Amino acid sequence: MKLFITGISGLLGLNIALQARERFQVSGCYHAHPVRLDGVQSLGMDLATPGQWEAALRETQPDVVIHTAGLTSVEGCEADPVLAQRLNVGVAQDVATVAREVGVRLVHISTDHLFDGTRPWRTEADRPAPLNVYARTKWEAEQAVLEACPDALIIRTNFFGWGTPVRPSFSDWVLRGLEEGRELHMFLDVFFTPILINSLGELLLELVERGTAGVFHVAGGERLSKYEFGLKLAETFGYPSGRIRPSSVDEFPFKAQRPKDMSLRTDAVTRLLGRQMPLVSEGLARLRRLGEAGWPTAVGAALQGADTLKRRR
Numbered sequence: 001m002k003l004f005i006t007g008i009s010g011l012l013g014l015n016i017a018l019q020a021r022e023r024f025q026v027s028g029c030y031h032a033h034p035v036r037l038d039g040v041q042s043l044g045m046d047l048a049t050p051g052q053w054e055a056a057l058r059e060t061q062p063d064v065v066i067h068t069a070g071l072t073s074v075e076g077c078e079a080d081p082v083l084a085q086r087l088n089v090g091v092a093q094d095v096a097t098v099a100r101e102v103g104v105r106l107v108h109i110s111t112d113h114l115f116d117g118t119r120p121w122r123t124e125a126d127r128p129a130p131l132n133v134y135a136r137t138k139w140e141a142e143q144a145v146l147e148a149c150p151d152a153l154i155i156r157t158n159f160f161g162w163g164t165p166v167r168p169s170f171s172d173w174v175l176r177g178l179e180e181g182r183e184l185h186m187f188l189d190v191f192f193t194p195i196l197i198n199s200l201g202e203l204l205l206e207l208v209e210r211g212t213a214g215v216f217h218v219a220g221g222e223r224l225s226k227y228e229f230g231l232k233l234a235e236t237f238g239y240p241s242g243r244i245r246p247s248s249v250d251e252f253p254f255k256a257q258r259p260k261d262m263s264l265r266t267d268a269v270t271r272l273l274g275r276q277m278p279l280v281s282e283g284l285a286r287l288r289r290l291g292e293a294g295w296p297t298a299v300g301a302a303l304q305g306a307d308t309l310k311r312r313r
């Protein structure tokens, strides 16, 4: 099977490319950050420029597109709603429209950020109620994707893992702070169900191989606060946790309003695949093992010195 990953230079896209290249023929596109990965074809392009996406798809002829690209900074979306609309909704719609026309299957990556955060454990049947520009554009994107490409697989998630120098993950941020002995203020009143990016990648590829369509929550099996996540991360990596301070999201001067409970119920995917989603402690133990096995180095190296690749204009 041939996969094409949009956002191959991003946190999720690059990790999936590294995983998937063992079993699939992988290509993908980046925008500002060239990627060089053995066995993977990567193209530089602006997905928002008309015609470039269709040309890339016709050139690489994948069986499946995994669309991870977009404007993912919640504050960045709030600061530039026009760009957020173009990259998160307009591009997703184009990606889906051309995928349908060319006959390529589509996996669209969405988020746990869609709900208003007033209740835990949201299911796929709950209606989203976005609180900020990022969430609104991701919800609009889901609807545009399903309209253009009704057989698409939409995955709502939240992940941690080994990030890149360009795009550190949440767990990278915590680990860096612990390593430097900084005081970390982590939210006691924001809850989520995070999954290790490598576990998410495996589940996603399994769903792709089964030809699954529809909207699925693919997240961790455990709901916890960001503060508790920080404590567990410190414990797993053997750092003292004394410098992790509980705080409230209400104390931070964010421009975007944020949901306080983003936890996702994963019963549908659990039933479909016949197994439980991983617990945070399992994910963190695996994160540590991956770190010892050199995964972060492989992720970082893919984004360095890739200047020989030509950017399309």
Ligand SMILES: NC(=O)c1ccc[n+]([C@@H]2O[C@H](COP(=O)([O-])OP(=O)(O)OC[C@H]3O[C@@H](n4cnc5c(N)ncnc54)[C@H](OP(=O)(O)O)[C@@H]3O)[C@@H](O)[C@H]2O)c1
Binding pocket: 006, 007, 008, 009, 010, 011, 012, 013, 029, 030, 031, 032, 033, 034, 045, 046, 047, 048, 067, 068, 069, 070, 071, 072, 073, 087, 109, 110, 111, 112, 138, 157, 158, 159, 160, 167
């Ligand atoms: N991070 C999380 O915890 C999280 C949680 C829930 C859901 N998600 C969703 O998961 C997906 C991936 O997130 P991520 O954190 O991996 O994203 P990310 O690291 O911010 O990566 C975004 C990617 O989009 C590419 N891109 C941006 N503008 C582009 C353009 N005009 N043309 C082509 N490519 C463009 C970037 O390329 P360059 O870097 O080369 O410019 C980069 O590869 C997103 O759909 C996000 O909404 C993320």
